[in-house]
Amino acid sequence: MITIDGAQGEGGGQVLRSALTIALLTGKPLEVVNIRAGRNKPGLLRQHLACVRAAQAISNGHCEGVELGSQRIRFTPGKVQAGDYQFAIGSAGSTVLVCQTILLPLALANGESCVSFAGGTHNGLSPSLTFLTQSFLPLMQRMGISTAVNIDQLGFYPAGGGRWQLTIQPTAQLQPLTLLEGLAARAAQQANCAINVVLADLPESIVEREITSVRQQLNWPAVAANVQRVHAASPGNSLHLSVIADGYQLMVEQMGEQRLRAETLAFRTAERLQALLKANVAVDDYLADQLLLPIALAGAGGFTTVAPSLHTQTNIAVIEQMLGQRFMVTELEAERWQIMLDTDS
Known part of the structure; x- marks a missing residue:
């Protein structure tokens, strides 16, 4: 049994999720202790419970210690089985993070899978469903994982209520992924840039002010703006700024908050994109974290990014x-910075 200390590094839920994914892929029993020790409220929250239960379900595995607040679990996976699955968080917790826990094991399983998720899709504390579909999954496509997303309803903090499905086609082996070329030159051509806003049940003036502020700060007068207007259990406002690269998007995103001015939201989001373009990197700091395990499984690859x-x-x-x-x-x-898999290890 491999024992992983959940207090290491940033001490958050990523340690648990990565450990669960690797346990599913290797079939090795796993113990995780000190779960989320670095957080103000340590232990398993609803979305972490959903990750563990999803890992258990797709492998018919055995779990110990799986309850709210638990800081220690043991997980013995069985063989991962493709199939139809449904996972509900019961809060605005991130369905995207649950998805990423089981995506690679199901992609390398024995057939097509269709997974339904219920919970949060845009909560500001994790990659949004927009980020998943436009930035992460296109890169998985390049690595050999073919997926399709169908969205019934988006779910914003604090109510959640999102519902969506992911269909995953099986693959025998992931292909290496190397993203070294910076995107500053592409961004200089405004045809390669995009402004996207997801707006749920909020005044139209918010979008207009955000778009105007972004265009002024980034000097993007010719960049088209796409507004996705939806109904949701909670009002929501999610701003996404992108540079369109070779088959994926370098994307920064920011969620609106109560008492946060639209102009301030636009400024913060644009400032993050400017920092990435100044560094002339291929991958943002959030996507960098998510690409590590797929590249490790492929056996080769890497990318340029900002300081890890x-x-x-x-x-x-x-x-x-x-x-x-x-x-x-x-x-x-x-x-x-450059992060490359050491093929001699």
């Missing part, structure tokens, strides 16, 4: 401990 976050460093440590694979993390120049 504590999230990324922690994920590297978990992968190294459980799979024995190492990443070479190199600072190329100020604010520009």
